[in-house]
Amino acid sequence: MSFSDSRRSACRGLLTGLALTAGGVALPLSSALAQFRVEISGVGATQIPVAIGRFRDESRSPAALSAIVQADLERSGLFKVLDASADRLDETSRPALPDWRSKGADALLAGSVTPLADGRFDVRYHLWDVLKGKDQGGLSLVVPAADLRQAAHRIADDIYEKLTGDRGVFATRIAYVSKSGGKHHLLVADSDGEGAQSPLTSPQPIISPAWAPDGRQLAYVSFETGKPVIVVQDVSSGRRRVVAGFKGSNSAPAWSPDGRQLAVTLSREGGSQLYLMGADGDGVKRLTQSGAIDTEAAWSPDGASIYFVSDRGGGPQIYRIAAGGGTPQRVTFSGAYNISPALSPDGKWMAYVSQVSGGYRVHLMDLASGAVKALTDTRDDESPSFAPNSRQVIYATRTQGREVLMTTTLDGRIKARLATNVADVREPVWGPYLQPRR
Amino acid sequence: MQHQLTRFTPRLALMGAIAAAALLSACGSSVKLDENAGKPAPISDASTKSSQADANANASSNVNQVVLTPKNDDALAGGLTRVIYFDFDSFVVKDEFSGAIDGHAKRLTANKGKKVIVEGHTDERGGREYNLALGQKRAEAVQKSLTLLGVSADQVEAVSFGEERPAVTGASEEAWAKNRRAEIKDR
Numbered sequence: 001m002s003f004s005d006s007r008r009s010a011c012r013g014l015l016t017g018l019a020l021t022a023g024g025v026a027l028p029l030s031s032a033l034a035q036f037r038v039e040i041s042g043v044g045a046t047q048i049p050v051a052i053g054r055f056r057d058e059s060r061s062p063a064a065l066s067a068i069v070q071a072d073l074e075r076s077g078l079f080k081v082l083d084a085s086a087d088r089l090d091e092t093s094r095p096a097l098p099d100w101r102s103k104g105a106d107a108l109l110a111g112s113v114t115p116l117a118d119g120r121f122d123v124r125y126h127l128w129d130v131l132k133g134k135d136q137g138g139l140s141l142v143v144p145a146a147d148l149r150q151a152a153h154r155i156a157d158d159i160y161e162k163l164t165g166d167r168g169v170f171a172t173r174i175a176y177v178s179k180s181g182g183k184h185h186l187l188v189a190d191s192d193g194e195g196a197q198s199p200l201t202s203p204q205p206i207i208s209p210a211w212a213p214d215g216r217q218l219a220y221v222s223f224e225t226g227k228p229v230i231v232v233q234d235v236s237s238g239r240r241r242v243v244a245g246f247k248g249s250n251s252a253p254a255w256s257p258d259g260r261q262l263a264v265t266l267s268r269e270g271g272s273q274l275y276l277m278g279a280d281g282d283g284v285k286r287l288t289q290s291g292a293i294d295t296e297a298a299w300s301p302d303g304a305s306i307y308f309v310s311d312r313g314g315g316p317q318i319y320r321i322a323a324g325g326g327t328p329q330r331v332t333f334s335g336a337y338n339i340s341p342a343l344s345p346d347g348k349w350m351a352y353v354s355q356v357s358g359g360y361r362v363h364l365m366d367l368a369s370g371a372v373k374a375l376t377d378t379r380d381d382e383s384p385s386f387a388p389n390s391r392q393v394i395y396a397t398r399t400q401g402r403e404v405l406m407t408t409t410l411d412g413r414i415k416a417r418l419a420t421n422v423a424d425v426r427e428p429v430w431g432p433y434l435q436p437r438r
Numbered sequence: 439m440q441h442q443l444t445r446f447t448p449r450l451a452l453m454g455a456i457a458a459a460a461l462l463s464a465c466g467s468s469v470k471l472d473e474n475a476g477k478p479a480p481i482s483d484a485s486t487k488s489s490q491a492d493a494n495a496n497a498s499s500n501v502n503q504v505v506l507t508p509k510n511d512d513a514l515a516g517g518l519t520r521v522i523y524f525d526f527d528s529f530v531v532k533d534e535f536s537g538a539i540d541g542h543a544k545r546l547t548a549n550k551g552k553k554v555i556v557e558g559h560t561d562e563r564g565g566r567e568y569n570l571a572l573g574q575k576r577a578e579a580v581q582k583s584l585t586l587l588g589v590s591a592d593q594v595e596a597v598s599f600g601e602e603r604p605a606v607t608g609a610s611e612e613a614w615a616k617n618r619r620a621e622i623k624d625r
Contacts, residue, residue: 078519144446145535171464173500205599205602205603206565207567207570207600208566208567223599223602223603224556226597227555227557227595227597227598227600228570228597228599228600247595248574248595248596248597249570249574249598251567251570252570253544265567265570265571267574267578267597267598270569270578271574271578272571272575293568293571293572293575295568295570295571296565296567296568309565309568310566311568316565316568337564339557339564339565339567339568340565340567353565360564360565374607382565382566383566410485
């Protein structure tokens with residue numbers, strides 16, 4: 001997906017007569033909104049030492065590639081980065097790997113950035129597995145200037161995968177909502193919080209953003225018409241359409257894994273009940289039949305089941321129903337208030353929010369055994385969402401009076417905090433992989 | 439609509455005056471004076487005037503009645519509570535608001551073309567989507583109270599803002615109590 005598409009001129013939203021700004025352009029946010037501070041706490045049981053040198057001619061490009069790669073790897077908590085810049089290596093070098101072994105490195109990265117005549121950049125890199133004494137190969141990525149950050153993230157992902165065996169998520173995006181100065185923004189940023197762009201600015205609240213599985217669209221709930229309606233917006237073009245604006249309230253959109261359907265919460269027949277509809281808004285079919293509140297649908301990654309929140313038993317608990325309908329089965333049994341289910345793409349875990357001693361805390365359930373544990377020790381958590389490699393959860397919380405975004409590993413040990421000084425940020429959702437599998 | 443006030447036939451003057459009040463969307467439907475006279479009004483002096491209207495149906499004092507009636511309607515709408523507060527974890531319209539519900543029901547049954555929207559809200563504690571559903575319950579409780587008093591279902595839409603539009607910010611019992619509410623708004 002080309003990030004440079006987003007530089008075209010803004011498109012007005014389809015909902016007319018409303019003071020909204022919707023667009024695929026990089027709207028000039030105040031720089032303060034876009035500036036995330038990232039603070040990492042905790043480290044992995046073992047940290048892999050990786051030596052990284054500044055890429056040759058990096059200073060001739062607008063992005064400090066090696067610094068982005070270093071920040072990505074360090075943010076994961078699984079790597080310790082050693083500076084190899086003094087050796088002035090690039091991807092064509094033939095380093096003496098035993099030398100690097102004695103410097104304490106398990107791996108070595110070097111590369112170059114070359115501006116091309118057509119304005120694009122040729123980014124080349126090479127990775128050596130020092131521990132195994134092996135050349136891990138490298139790549140050449142030719143990208144426009146706007147995609148240089150993404151190129152650095154892809155390099156970090158490659159290193160991450162080669163050294164840990166898991167697919168990296170540095171080249172993914174997050175969406176979230178911020179509120180400042182009486183305005184609400186829907187925002188899309190890199191997974192490190194950098195490069196934030198605002199697909200929507202509204203004087204009215206925006207809640208419950210949800211990425212389409214192809215990463216090209218966002219569904220969300222907007223109050224711009226004076227009541228909650230569900231909007232689907234193409235992130236690149238800014239085109240918007242209301243997919244659910246029925247009588248009463250419309251909320252909690254959840255895309256099916258194949259992107260063809262949305263599970264939604266509607267009150268058009270009274271109460272709050274789950275319905276399924278085509279992603280275009282047609283073919284509305286009721287899924288739950290209770291006199292209670294049924295809401296917050298979340299699909300299992302195989303598309304066969306839908307987890308949701310219901311207070312049919314008294315307080316809100318998480319249930320599971322077959323996507324084709326049927327009798328819901330209760331899933332959460334500890335605690336009196338369990339909401340906001342999120343399913344890991346590998347099908348093994350459910351993250352959710354549980355009320356504990358009056359506070360709200362992200363928990364993790366092993367779906368095979370039903371065992372649960374808290375992932376945080378904060379009291380105001382909301383909106384957990386899995387990274388596409390199922391190894392991290394992003395969520396929002398409140399610390400020192402400020403709403404911030406956090407990521408955590410599934411063992412709770414490594415956390416990163418994304419915070420800005422001037423805006424409350426909330427409701428994060430982690431987007432899908434953007435590149436097809438090589 | 440102002441030009442209608444220059445006509446001096448009592449019925450048209452009545453209609454023009456009501457339109458000018460701008461609070462009721464009486465789309466030309468005539469509001470019969472004797473119907474109003476029969477209804478108990480929350481403002482005590484209005485009931486006195488209504489018995490005079492009965493006795494003086496065609497007297498010139500009807501013009502005075504006409505001038506008073508929109509004012510009464512203003513006072514009726516202005517004095518009518520539009521915000522109904524709820525206890526924690528509760529969706530029951532408390533007795534102290536039954537007078538307000540009554541008043542709104544009367545306005546709406548008197549004018550079938552009139553529509554309102556009931557907006558339900560919660561305090562900030564808890565999840566956003568679950569709170570949206572709880573706010574919906576509050577809005578529907580008020581809607582139900584109105585339809586039980588004869589208001590037609592298509593005159594009332596119940597929607598929710600959940601915790602997204604607090605009346606009062608802050609994390610205190612006082613603030614929370616002011617946010618657990620349903621608001622009745624004219625459309």
